[in-house]
Amino acid sequence: MAKGRGGAVVTIVVLCQLVMVLQCELALAARYVVGGSSGWKYGVMGWENGKQFKAGDVLVFNYEHGKHNVVAVNKNGYDSCKTLPNDAKVHTSGHDNITLVRGQNSFICNFPSHCGMGMKIHIVAS
Ligand SMILES: *[C@@H]1O[C@H](CO)[C@@H](O)[C@H](O)[C@H]1NC(C)=O
């Protein structure tokens, strides 16, 4: 009887630990405001350097709606400041929350010449 209850307690403790590990992974997802208090703007490129991003982390892009946008491009688009692929997702709200995927995550503003003025970031999320 006592032995049986001990087994049940161990099972519950192990289950609780599993739940805690799962919750911990969710809680670890971070939220980054791109560019800090200055937001998404010219010269923001490089803001991402030295940070450790993970899949599931959320980037918040703050800017004046209609003055800029955020286009999720591939590495080619990032390097060439072009909207690639052609069906790249374009965010325009001025307060865009974008969840990082594992691997490469590249974003540019595709208003004429903005990307060339450093309005782009490239992140590799683990
Ligand atoms: C991004 O998240 C903020 C805070 O949760 C929210 O107020 C805002 O509406 C979201 N932006 C979009 C485009 O959904």
Ligand SMILES: [Cu+2]
């Ligand atoms: Cu712009």
